[in-house]
Amino acid sequence: MQRRDFLNTLALGAGIMLPLGRHAWAVTGTGTADSPTRRKLVVVMLRGAVDGLNVVAPVGDENYLRLRPGIGLAGPGMENGALDLDGYFGLHPALASLQPLWQQKKLAFVHASGSPDATRSHFDAQDYMESATPGRKSTPDGWMNRLVTSLPGTATPSRLLGIGPVMPRILAGQAAAVNLPNVSSATRADILDRPAIGAAFDQLYAGHPRFGRAYEDGRKAHREVMMAAAETPQMQAADRGAPLPNGFPDDAARLATLMRNDPKIQMAFVALGGWDTHVGQGAGTGQLANRLAPLGQGLAVLAERLGSLFDDTVVVVMSEFGRTARENGTGGTDHGHGNVMWVMGGKVSGGRVYGDWQGLEEAALNEGRDLPVTTDFRSVLAQIAEQHLLLSDKQLNQVFPAMPQKPASFRLFGA
């Protein structure tokens, strides 16, 4: 730590960025097997309610194409058809980049999952998913922040990282957290790295009751992230020189680099928008497919670039609610209820679609229009917190207060 600060000061004083790689400080011993930040969690939130019935589509259900004559995915083997998962469910073809992870049993899905609250408001439902207290708006903090607070070890600002220009609710709370608008820009020197300017603003903000903490967290996290962003020659070789598309795939690759270089980064959150497909969402190709493709690519890149760290990482993809089982009158889908959660990681018991699936018959649908929620999203998250991050029962109660006691009927780990 002291060594890093010293090097940092040196680099900034000279007005240049030294290309420091992990070799410059990895020897200090943080991030060893017993480090409190060794086990990682990445949460990707699809804001706008992704159409889970076309992500993991029940193509083997006779009702599926009846409900979705225009937008339903064709079966496996057909043109732009779903990719077979288990003979009943099929993966959207735009997510082909995730097929290897499924085959290696490192990717699982939990279908008909979501929030028990009945709201079809995007904004309330996202709020509940980030606070993990459905139906209760007064919860002041987000569950990822509570999770970090309850874990052993000290909370450094970069332990809890958001990617995006604003701080999401899920990261808000007692523990320090930072947001990076995009990972590449966070790795460049900023105005406060100029000594005279930094000193002047340090004086204005030091101990300021309203903004002092945000200012100080920003300064600290910036130093950490700049150090961690440097790519080693081995990593550059692993990239094979292939530039990634802007947006999520690029951010995911850079996030993997940060996580590998800086063992203190433990949790990351990324929000992606554009899933509110009321009109013309398409089937195997089209609007939804165009959004799913870079998402799948980014997740695959994240898994690949994390390397051996993927064994210590769980990635969750979630969305505030699902969409109507029936396509609407305009080639899209309206706000629904149950959805599918994605869980991947080196130690995840993948290759399976979990959950209490009740089919698509009229009587099985929630209010006659949506997938029901048969698995509370919190029970999936709690299982990850308990079995991957090793939280005690008491800690679990702090992170997920008032959670229904019914445990999930499946085990995502060690099955």
Added chain:
Amino acid sequence: MTSRPLFAILAASLLFTPALHAAPLAPDQQAVHVLNRLAFGPRPGDVERVQRMGVQQYIDEQLHPESIPMPPELSARLDALETVKRSAGAALGDYLELRKEVRNEEEGARQRRRIEQGRTMREEAEARLLRAVESPRQLEEVMVDFWFNHFNVFAGKGIDRALVASYERDAIRPYALGSFRALLGATARHPAMLFYLDNVVSSTPRPNAKGRAQGLNENYARELMELHTLGVDAGYTQRDVTELARMLTGWTFDQRRLVRDGETFRFDAGRHDKGAKTWLGHDIAPNGQGEGEYALDVLAMHPATARHISFQLAQYFVSDTPPPALVERMSRTWLASQGDIRAVLKTLFSSSEFMDSEAAGAKFKTPYQFVVSAARASSAPLVNVGPLVSTMNQLGMPLYGCQTPDGYKNTQEAWLNPDALTRRIAFATALAQGRLPLGTKPALAPPPPAPPMQNLAGSDASPAMFAPPPPAPAAPPVPLDAARLQATLAGSLSPRTAGTIARSPDNLRAAMLLGSPDFMQH
């Protein structure tokens, strides 16, 4: 209400704030306060001017913008922005023509479209920001900011790129201080909203001209009640959403008629669901377009709407958690005045809660408010709004770039974060050192194609429409006059900040003023 509680971090920090007791603002502080809230902060000389004319007189004047003359040079500059002046039909015609040329792969079509769209976006930003910075009708500009977010449309969605200028000019601005019912109706019938929330395609179930099935889309009906009027907790049901969507079937526009005849709205009886409906407990007899108009009447005068929007106004103008008694009084004015926005604002501005020491400085500036207030305080000649636009992009608030219908929030928890403070300080420093090319005519840069995956929060939601600043400016940068800036902002500075700046090197003072904790709030 969609208010969220303050984060624990902020609640905790309040414990360390010196106890503030509710106390009326002293007269000199009142002038600073109204300039911070009814305007986007003071320009040089403004505080003295408001003190001379009297705070009440200033408020009355601002509530009647038509009584304030526009400076001819500002009018002339706005008048020169040709793409902003186009009618909705003309703008859409140009847009569709370029799209057709690109689809037909005509020579140079892509380049032409990039240039044209870049120019349109640049002029739209210029029109909005020039007014925000320089118009003497400041409250009108503040209310345009408020209502645009309340009735948000996303310029990045298809043809809304062409329609957003008309939307602001024709559906928002004329009603910013007028009748809420008129404002609601104007947004409901504007093609930008009809397209953005999909009512344009909603229909009673039937085959369309190509024989394909078409039917109901409930997107607009839901947001109309949740966001625009009643509020999410008003107790309506999914059935009410569906029934309202049925009542609004047929509210649409036809792109060809819009381009050819300038027809921005039409009621298409063929699309309308002619069955009986039950909505919010009312039996709705079949009545064509009248059903939707009736719904807007009911919604505009509903007590839940009065409360919901009074809360939002009080949150915008007073504090993130506005005093319930004030919201209640504003709601009563709303109902008594038939939703007269000016009357509700009068109740707000004349309240003791508004003119209170606890309210002064209580709001954290949004990125928009931050860059506009900095441009005003610095009084730099504004020829090129590019640096303001790109700073808003970096801070997650691209102009016309909010993808979701709830618009941008204006609370501290939405905008205060570690990265944002550093970026605001970087902007403040560059502005203070004269390194932002605000006074230099921008070089045109075609926007890049839209990224396939957009971060919801908007980091990449808005294509760049300005070239990077020229590498070496011909003249050396002219730093801001720190003494003048200090005089302009003196009323908002804490003794601690003023003391720290006084002890700092001369060449950093202007940057410290604009980057100070005191300038982050208003």
